Amino acid sequence: MGKVTRRALLAGGGIIGVGALGAGGIAGRNWMRDREPSLPASQDAKGRLLWSNWSGSATSYPAKRAAPKSEDELLSILTRAPAPVRPVGSGHSFTALVPTDGTLLTLDGMAGLVGHDAAKQQATIRGGTRLADLGPALAAIGQEMVNLPDINKQSIAGAIATGTHGTGRGIQAMHGAIVAMRIATPTGEIIECSATQKPEVFNAARVGLGAFGVVTEVTLQNQALTRVAKRVEIRPTEEVFEDWPSLRQRHRNVEFYVLPFTGHSVTITHDVTDKPVKPRGPDSDVETLMGLKQLRDWFEYAPSLRRKFAAEELAKIPPEEVVDEGWKLLSNERPVRFNETEYHLPIEAQIPALREILSAIETHRRDVFFPIEVRVIAPDDAWLSPFYGRESGSIAVHAYYREEHDFFFSIVEPIFRRHGGRPHWGKLHSLKARDLAALYPRWKEAGEVRRALDPEGRMLNDYLKGIFLDD
Amino acid sequence: MRALLLLPAVLLLAGCQPEPSAKPLTPEQSAALKPADARIAGLYEQACKSCHTVPDTGAPLAGDRTQWDTRWAKGEDALLNSTIRGLNGMPAGGQCFSCSPDDYKALIRFMAGRE
Numbered sequence: 001m002g003k004v005t006r007r008a009l010l011a012g013g014g015i016i017g018v019g020a021l022g023a024g025g026i027a028g029r030n031w032m033r034d035r036e037p038s039l040p041a042s043q044d045a046k047g048r049l050l051w052s053n054w055s056g057s058a059t060s061y062p063a064k065r066a067a068p069k070s071e072d073e074l075l076s077i078l079t080r081a082p083a084p085v086r087p088v089g090s091g092h093s094f095t096a097l098v099p100t101d102g103t104l105l106t107l108d109g110m111a112g113l114v115g116h117d118a119a120k121q122q123a124t125i126r127g128g129t130r131l132a133d134l135g136p137a138l139a140a141i142g143q144e145m146v147n148l149p150d151i152n153k154q155s156i157a158g159a160i161a162t163g164t165h166g167t168g169r170g171i172q173a174m175h176g177a178i179v180a181m182r183i184a185t186p187t188g189e190i191i192e193c194s195a196t197q198k199p200e201v202f203n204a205a206r207v208g209l210g211a212f213g214v215v216t217e218v219t220l221q222n223q224a225l226t227r228v229a230k231r232v233e234i235r236p237t238e239e240v241f242e243d244w245p246s247l248r249q250r251h252r253n254v255e256f257y258v259l260p261f262t263g264h265s266v267t268i269t270h271d272v273t274d275k276p277v278k279p280r281g282p283d284s285d286v287e288t289l290m291g292l293k294q295l296r297d298w299f300e301y302a303p304s305l306r307r308k309f310a311a312e313e314l315a316k317i318p319p320e321e322v323v324d325e326g327w328k329l330l331s332n333e334r335p336v337r338f339n340e341t342e343y344h345l346p347i348e349a350q351i352p353a354l355r356e357i358l359s360a361i362e363t364h365r366r367d368v369f370f371p372i373e374v375r376v377i378a379p380d381d382a383w384l385s386p387f388y389g390r391e392s393g394s395i396a397v398h399a400y401y402r403e404e405h406d407f408f409f410s411i412v413e414p415i416f417r418r419h420g421g422r423p424h425w426g427k428l429h430s431l432k433a434r435d436l437a438a439l440y441p442r443w444k445e446a447g448e449v450r451r452a453l454d455p456e457g458r459m460l461n462d463y464l465k466g467i468f469l470d471d
Numbered sequence: 472m473r474a475l476l477l478l479p480a481v482l483l484l485a486g487c488q489p490e491p492s493a494k495p496l497t498p499e500q501s502a503a504l505k506p507a508d509a510r511i512a513g514l515y516e517q518a519c520k521s522c523h524t525v526p527d528t529g530a531p532l533a534g535d536r537t538q539w540d541t542r543w544a545k546g547e548d549a550l551l552n553s554t555i556r557g558l559n560g561m562p563a564g565g566q567c568f569s570c571s572p573d574d575y576k577a578l579i580r581f582m583a584g585r586e
Contacts, residue, residue, distance in 0.1 A: 039563075042555040049572065050555055052563030059563075067569035088568050106568035108517045132521045153521060153566070283527035333522075335529035335560035 030297045033367075033403050051104055053091045054153075055339045055401050057428065060099035062086075069109040071184055071216055077105060078186045078214065083458040085186070087210045089158020090130060092151070093426035094340055096463035097162070097209060105214065107157055113137050114217060122179060124219040127157030135327035143222040144327050147171045147253070150373070152331035157215040162426035163207045163386050165394070166330060167375035168253040168270075173387055175206045176380045177220045185213035186458040203442070204449035206382040209425055211464050212453050228252070229273040230280070230329045233319040237265040237358075241351050248376050253330065257371035258354070259292060260361055261303055262310035266371070270330060278323040283333055289370070290336075293400070296369035303366060338370060341408040341428040342396035343421030344377065344386040350393025353419040357395065360411045368407070370398035383442035386422040396427070432466050493536035493584075498524055501532040506581040515578055518567035523582055529560045531582070539583040550579050 040059050042050050048061040063082050068074040078085055086100040087107065098104070107128030116123040121143055125134060131145075131152035138144055147166035154164060156174075165173035180194040183205055191213070193202040205212035240247075240256050247254045253270035292310075299306035322329065345353055354374060361368050373396040377387050386392065397412050399405035408428055416423075422439050423429035437443040447468060454460070460468065502524040506512040515533075522528040531538035542550060554575050557563035564570065570578070580586050 036558065039556040042552055050563065051568065052557060054562040056557060056563060065569050090566055091562065091564070091568070104568060108514075108567075108569065111517070130517075130521065286529065333525060333527040333529075335527070337557075337560060337562065 026297075026300070029300075035402065037402055051088075051091075051099070053093060053098060055094055055337050057094050057339050058096040058099050060101060060104075062100050062102065062104035064103040066103055066105045067109045068105070068107075071110075071182075071190055074105075074110070074184045074214060074216065075188050075190070077103065078184055078458070079188045081105075083456075084461040084464075085458055086461055087157070087161075087214050087459075089128075089155035089161070090153045092154050092158070093162055094428045095426055096461070097426065098461075099463070100461050107155060107214070107216075110216060111155075113141075116141050116143065118142070121222050121224060122219055123222055124180075124217055125156060126217055127155065127215045129156050130154065131156065131159065131331070135331075138222060139225055139325065139327060142225055144225050144325065145174070145220065146177050146223055147174065148327060148330040149174065150332055151334050156218060158210075160206065160215065160218065161208050161210045163382075163384075163424060164426065165375070165377045165387070166253065167255040167377065167394075168251075169248040169376050169391075170378050171253070172378045172380045173385065175382055175385065176378070177222070178206055178218050179221050180219040181206070181215055182217040183213040183215050183453075185453045186456065187453065190216070191453075200445070200449055201453070203381065203383045204446040205453070207384040207386075207425065208450075209384070209464065209467065211459050211468065212450050213459070226272050226326055227274065227277070227323060228270045228326045228329060229275055229321055229323045231267075231269045231271075231319060231321045233267050234264055234314050234317050235267060237263055240265045240267060241355070244351060244374075255373065255375045257373050258358060259310070259314070259371050260358060260368050261296070261306050261366070262292075262314060263307055264311060264314045270326065273323060275323045278321070280322045280324065280329060283335075285332065285334075286336055292369045292371075296367065300366050303362070337401035338398045339401060339405045339408075339428060340396055340398045341405075341412060341416075342373075342394055342424040343413075343416035343429070344392040344394045344424065345416065345419050345421040347376065347391045347393045349419040349421075350374070350376075350395065353415055353421070354395055356415045357397065357412055360415065361397075361407070364411060365407045367403065368399070370400060372397050383446040384425075384440060386424060388440060388442070392422075394424070395421075396424075433468060436467065493540060495537045496532055496535040498526055498532065501534050504534040504581075506577070507586060508577065511574065511577045511581065514567055514570055514574055515581065518565055518570070519578055519582065521566075533582040534584050536584045543583045543585065547576060547579065550583075551575055554579065 040050055044061040051062055052059045066077045081103040083102045084100045085103045085105055086098050087105045088098045110126045111128035112126055114124040131154050149164045149166050160175040163173055183191045191201055237258055251269040251271055256265045256267045258265045295306050295310055375394045377392045379390050380387050409430055506515050522530040523533040554565050
């Protein structure tokens with residue numbers, strides 16, 4: 001979210017809030033929902049170890065865990081290990097892409113830089129490379145990725161498989177930078193593909209949900225290292241809504257977070273600069289986030305007070321700017337776990353949908369305190385890319401991992417769908433094959449490629465059967 | 472605000488102080504440490520290090536006994552259980568998808584400064 005914290009956010013508010021609303025019922029409600037969620041056992045009856053994704057929304061007990069170090073080893077696993085064989089990047093998807101009682105496959109043993117072309121600003125990297133490691137590795141050869149997502153813990157293979165993206169007008173999601181890739185398939189093949197070599201595989205499997213095979217290498221079109229200025233500013237939400245078309249034009253990367261029940265938003269921009277380096281300081285987003293939570297705890301049933309205290313204090317916070325190489329600033333640490341839904345809408349529908357969502361949350365769900373993230377992504381031509389053929393405005397709604405997130409489906413998703421949104425593949429949604437076929441013009445062709453690469457469905461878990469077969 | 476958030480931690484620490492000789496590590500000092508066993512070191516580099524050497528993640532820095540001693544006092548079994556199932560900001564399995572329980576124990580011992 002950016003360095004927007006101020007302990008003054010709550011100074012005084014606590015005393016008044018406790019005095020006015022300190023009933024035991026509220027305290028009890030806060031205590032109940034702030035407990036660690038009930039967790040599955042660390043091992044099942046057969047002694048198999050628990051696997052869980054980052055947020056805890058998806059779990060399983062895989063019979064086998066595999067960490068191949070070569071393509072040969074990987075092919076052996078893909079063709080012979082107990083199915084479903086499910087690759088895991090860093091477990092950051094909220095949807096059940098990974099759970100398996102067959103084989104859990106990590107590419108951690110197949111990571112790192114393979115080579116690079118300085119003249120073309122391209123680099124070939126192994127699929128298991130984590131984005132956090134890729135930044136310094138590329139910097140060492142004078143390159144950087146064109147963009148980065150909000151967090152950088154993901155593997156490159158996992159990030160592209162789910163359509164992971166950053167923000168910026170004219171900047172594609174991460175898979176938009178792929179010029180070639182190698183895929184190991186459950187039929188025992190290694191396929192090299194690009195826009196000109198086996199283009200149907202390249203187009204279908206670039207955003208492949210880990211269902212077309214395992215991406216072992218990608219060649220990325222990077223750019224020269226650039227220094228950027230990151231500016232974080234708190235502004236009235238209505239003003240940001242009005243300014244959003246202009247903001248998208250003015251800045252290389254721009255996003256904003258709506259802070260529900262405050263009337264304010266946080267804008268974050270990145271622009272190329274030659275200013276001297278001014279490194280980012282210690283993270284303060286957690287403090288801000290927990291401040292918003294505390295406001296919710298105290299004023300859940302007094303929204304006007306919640307808005308008043310938040311607005312007064314947020315308005316006092318001056319803009320902040322840091323300067324550094326882009327790979328050091330674009331991603332953030334997110335130590336507070338959460339669940340998330342995100343849809344990508346036609347850009348013209350973004351603000352109208354956002355207004356509806358904000359209104360619905362502020363009317364029906366006063367327990368929500370997590371910011372709503374708003375970004376822009378350029379179109380691309382990967383068949384299963386949520387950005388296929390259209391500039392997209394994304395809206396992401398979050399919920400603290402200890403608290404329920406049923407409102408994603410009951411309140412938020414219907415608005416997304418009414419506005420023609422396509423879900424982020426890694427974030428919570430309820431769509432099945434039939435719904436998706438109507439949203440993706442090349443859905444059928446992509447399905448044909450998937451069946452050719454995995455005719456026995458060895459990579460399909462129950463969730464993916466619902467995505468690909470339930471039509 | 473920060474003072475409020477830290478209060479429970481202060482209370483906890485009051486009951487279980489780290490050894491007087493323990494000194495806080497800088498992130499750079501923490502990042503320079505590495506498990507002695509090559510395979511465990513590989514798992515650590517791939518999974519744990521990206522959080523446990525970065526203060527902003529909220530994870531206790533590897534090797535910093537001032538951050539680990541109160542945790543270590545809970546016992547290895549409790550730490551192993553928290554690692555496998557996740558706790559607070561720590562995701563289940565700690566991003567290591569090929570780790571066995573013994574691997575986790577070795578990683579915990581290293582990070583807690585007990586290798």
